Amino acid sequence: MLNLLRAKLREIYLTAIILVIAIAVTFKSADFMTSGNIIEIFNDTSILAMLALGQMLVIITRGIDLSVASNLALTGMIVALMNTQFPELSMVYFIVLAIVVGMALGAINGLLIWKLSLPSIVVTLGTMAIFRGVIFIISNGTWVNSHELSEAFISLPRTVILGFPVLNYFGLATLAAVILFVTYIKAGREIYACGSNPAAAVYTGIDVGKIQCLTFVISGAIAGLCGYLWVARYAVAYVDIANGFELQVVAACVIGGVSIAGGRGSIIGCMLGCLFLGVIKNALPVIGISPFWQMAISGFVIIAAVVLNSKPAGKKKKIILKPQSAALAS
């Protein structure tokens, strides 16, 4: 039991911090903990949480996907433009289209990383700029506004079923799929193997590059789906939507304890990281702090989270010969 507690220390900390913030804010404004506002927080956090799940898989295999926000924006623009052309089409087609387009964009990243052994940070830094630029080219820099989109297209994520908007169900479905993937599917287990020791993974017969490619395809598919949800939720598509959102996604993972060095990361931690950012985002206006603070706070929290999780090198100065792994890490 004690070991279990120790293993879940970060999750317990995070839950406690989130609760403390929520209670403190409730003292300031009683509206904060009402069911309406809590649903609002879940609603605000759903897209972030979905993207973070995909990003988590990528980070566990020692990669990073900086192109998710651009992928989201490009896919969002493509489905929005399709919707203006074919407003009568059933929503199923648009959702499938969004997932397929996102998947294809993710596959571009994945194949470059797998087939050419390129570092993921450089590839996705490049595709981040390329995808964003392509939005401008296909839209000529114009906006797709709400009156150009069909009613069904916009209203789907907001339709309330059993008290929750459909957007939340998309989030829950993604969560369930990722949980099943990493616990019951062979490739899902292999993700952790690739991240914690790629050399050993190769010797056990795992194609590390292929698994990495797979995580980018999944991350892309989720980003594509989120592209539709984002455009529908805010009822507008333009070049700059979700600009810089990739940092929040990575931040949520890092806060949730997903190790950037690969191999470690739990779904619960990742979700708590998203919830933490979501609660802060909702709490700031309630306690009267300008939204301009949000960026600095999330930056500070990322650093605090990794510092708390680190083993300071400075305290080990007396050791003459470090173990090799420690020397490499420092």
Place this chain on the structure above:
Amino acid sequence: MLNQLKNKSGLFKDKSWEIALLGVAVLVFIFNSLASPYFLDLWNLSDATFNFTEKAIIALPMALLIIGRDIDLSVASIIAICSVAMGLVAQAGGGITLIVLTGMSVGMLAGAINGFLVTYYAIPSIVVTIGTMSLFRGLSYIILGDGVLKDYPDGFSFFGQGYVVGALSFELVFFLVVALLFYLLLHRTVFGRVVFAIGNNPTAAFYSGVAVNRYRFLLFVLVGLASGIASVMLTSRLGSTRPTIALGWELSIITMVVLGGVNILGGSGSILGVVIAVFLMGLVTFGLGLLNVPGIVMSVVIGMMLIGVISIPVLLKKYHARVGAT
């Protein structure tokens, strides 16, 4: 995977990468002068250099940092926080010297924060600088909101708009001098050798008695200082500070470094390559600008250049392997 990219370092020994870059740059130059009658004009060319000299000044220490296996994604945010600090000093009536010193010292401080977090806590530099990227930019937003600072004294505009002789701008001269200094530092001093040693094998460097973390810390401070100087020039050129200043610059700076042949995984690279890459990127963006290509489309070209450039050595190697096998 590491070895595949590491083998690229053979290319640099015979300078074929630099020669190839130079060839492309000359081609772009010729293409541009044929495509637009406005290209071959001394003042137009001089104006065009303003678009990349500030980034290029950061690219030089960034090359050293990446050779030493680290990376700094927070440079653009450091520019923002330095610019805000300088704006506040100017608003309080500070003189030009004080403003410039403020920009440089805030930059160094920001770099020192990155360096401390990376070396003392042994956190990967990419995580730290993603965090400080939000933190520094966020602080600029907190201080300025949607406001603007523009009470800069008259003489301050020299750093970003002044000319030394004729059409030769202060920015360009400064960049060339700094590039020469960095060339000497990386290729002609012990410091430079140590940076390569750390990048090739940090463990071996550590066991050979190199204070690895002290060097890494210094490199972060150097990148911070360069960002501070770039901030002085950019602020002086624009004449105002907004929290969105230099947004997204880290992409073009890292592209310059990688295009210049610096291995993103560390261990190899040259200042000459980075300098040629800087001019190549300047020529490409200037040429596209003359052809009325919007900035966001240029970023597509830059992104493709980035991916293309790192793919070429790998593809060549695969091709050679296939030819050798048959």
